[in-house]
Amino acid sequence: MSKTEFNPRQAALEFDSETPESIIKLALENFDNIAISFSGAEDVVLIDMATRINPDVDVFSLDTGRLHAETYQFIENVREHYNLDIDILFPDSESVQELVRNKGLYSFYKDGHQECCSIRKVIPLRRKLLSLDAWITGQRKDQSPGTRNTVPVVENDSAFSTADKKLIKFNPLSNWSSARVWEYIRNNNVPYNPLHEKGYISIGCEPCTRPVLPNQHEREGRWWWEEATKKECGLHAGNLDK
Secondary structure, three states: OOHHHOOHHHHHHHHOOOOHHHHHHHHHHHOOOEEEEOOOHHHHHHHHHHHHHOOOOEEEEEOOOOOOHHHHHHHHHHHHHHOOOEEEEOOOHHHHHHHHHHHOOOOHHHHOOHHHHHHHHHHHHHHHHOOOOEEEOOOOHHHOOOOOOOOOOEEEOOOOOOOOOOOEEEOOOOOOOHHHHHHHHHHOOOOOOHHHHHOOOOOOOHHHEOOOOOOOOHHHHEOOOOOOOOOOOOOOHHHHHO
16 A cells, blocks of 8 residues: 555554564555654664664654663664664753753652653654654553553554644554563564663653562653653653543
8 A cells, every 4th residue: 555545544453463573564665754763672672673674764762861871872872783873853952941940950740741751852753753754663552551552553643643744653562562572682682771670661761760669560660750540751642542
């Protein structure tokens, strides 16, 4: 099917039981103007799979200015390992300065993470997505039972589509578990963030991420001071409506 004929609902039904590699191939065959969003372990699995199909696949990552030192090292390691030009997205400096000047460096502990995440992550992402026809993410259904348990393998991105332009989102690992992701990482020598060796599972900005305790869900380490079932920063805001 051509890009103009691409039906995400139909594709989601047809490919729900297919392998992530098949879903990535579907994405790359139907969209030239497409990129992989990279930040965590799942995303590098996608990069590893995608580069076997197209070594020049486009990849981007968000630098919020508040990441762990290990995460910056991880990004560079992935760039070198796959010989990729990773497009690093930065927040608007004036918006960050205004937020810090008016509310300080840790306002999110008092009034929630949405404003800071919007400035540092969502707005830069929106600028990038406006230039794309489709993107590929590492979302899994079991990452967050409250917001991601119905994530399809292909969807119309309701959060970032506009009246003038439909954006398609591919989630090839939707049906995979964390155990399956890490099995792939070990079997294929895929780079990973060294913070995973210190008890971190879901890794975001340094002030908003901490290791989880035994038997805690992986997203409990993110924005731990907030209500537990709605832990989305805005990058996948459409999940809150599902």
